[in-house]
Amino acid sequence: MDADKIFKALGDPTRRKLLDLLYARNGQTLGELCDHLDMARQSVTQHIGLLEAANLVSTVWRGREKLHFINPVPLHEVYERWVRKFERQRLSLLHDLKKELEGE
Amino acid sequence: MDADKIFKALGDPTRRKLLDLLYARNGQTLGELCDHLDMARQSVTQHIGLLEAANLVSTVWRGREKLHFINPVPLHEVYERWVRKFERQRLSLLHDLKKELEGE
DNA sequence: TTGACATGCAGGCATTTACCTGCATATAAT
DNA sequence: ATTATATGCAGGTAAATGCCTGCATGTCAA
Numbered sequence: 275m276d277a278d279k280i281f282k283a284l285g286d287p288t289r290r291k292l293l294d295l296l297y298a299r300n301g302q303t304l305g306e307l308c309d310h311l312d313m314a315r316q317s318v319t320q321h322i323g324l325l326e327a328a329n330l331v332s333t334v335w336r337g338r339e340k341l342h343f344i345n346p347v348p349l350h351e352v353y354e355r356w357v358r359k360f361e362r363q364r365l366s367l368l369h370d371l372k373k374e375l376e377g378e
Numbered sequence: 379m380d381a382d383k384i385f386k387a388l389g390d391p392t393r394r395k396l397l398d399l400l401y402a403r404n405g406q407t408l409g410e411l412c413d414h415l416d417m418a419r420q421s422v423t424q425h426i427g428l429l430e431a432a433n434l435v436s437t438v439w440r441g442r443e444k445l446h447f448i449n450p451v452p453l454h455e456v457y458e459r460w461v462r463k464f465e466r467q468r469l470s471l472l473h474d475l476k477k478e479l480e481g482e
Numbered sequence: 483t484t485g486a487c488a489t490g491c492a493g494g495c496a497t498t499t500a501c502c503t504g505c506a507t508a509t510a511a512t
Numbered sequence: 513a514t515t516a517t518a519t520g521c522a523g524g525t526a527a528a529t530g531c532c533t534g535c536a537t538g539t540c541a542a
Contacts, residue, residue, distance in 0.1 A: 320531085346461075352461065486542095492536100496529100507521095
């Protein structure tokens with residue numbers, strides 16, 4: 275997994291909205307996705323390009339139409355590497371802070 | 379939670395390394411963190427500023443030293459909103475793709 | 483076969499980002 | 513008191529980013 279591409283792809287509201295749009299209905303065409311976004315088609319294409327590069331979206335051509343599908347695998351990998359790892363610290367944080375404030 | 383700040387904060391290798399450094403030993407000072415990074419102190423300060431803005435790192439002053447602590451809460455919120463939501467689609471993706479390739 | 487439709491490609495511009503250097507401030511140590 | 517240490521603040525630059533417009537290509541439909 276390429277954490278850099280994944281997080282950068284997710285670090286933009288338009289691209290997160292694209293994921294939500296595909297979550298609502300998977301397999302939409304570029305044009306359909308554009309209908310929900312207030313920007314030029316080419317800008318949407320660029321955003322989708324980053325989502326594809328991060329492997330968050332896969333596409334299939336059907337005639338002249340390009341269909342878009344969510345790929346949730348990278349999200350899960352992000353979870354394994356960047357969320358789960360840090361979860362065990364959740365409860366200890368306050369404790370650490372207090373210790374430090376008391377001069378340890 | 380501010381997804382934008384969180385993902386943008388995570389979308390940089392230096393900042394992810396900072397989180398890993400703090401995971402290895404929580405409560406490090408700025409100087410200690412700088413020792414592991416090959417860039418000017420001020421650059422590290424800026425990176426930490428973004429991590430703080432995303433609430434991924436909390437700091438405490440002890441005299442002239444600034445101590446840094448991971449806050450894993452935003453990561454968990456990211457998981458709830460951006461990973462868990464999409465997990466149920468994991469198995470259905472291939473099915474969707476095949477359906478589309480067959481002309482639905 | 484001609485026109486309409488869905489998309490790609492190339493390039494241009496303004497903003498943001500990631501880095502730097504130089505100087506200032508506050509705390510600790512001698 | 514004076515010096516050393518830890519950090520902040522201000523500003524400058526090059527590269528990356530996000531948006532656009534104009535034109536090209538390939539597919540469907542009349």
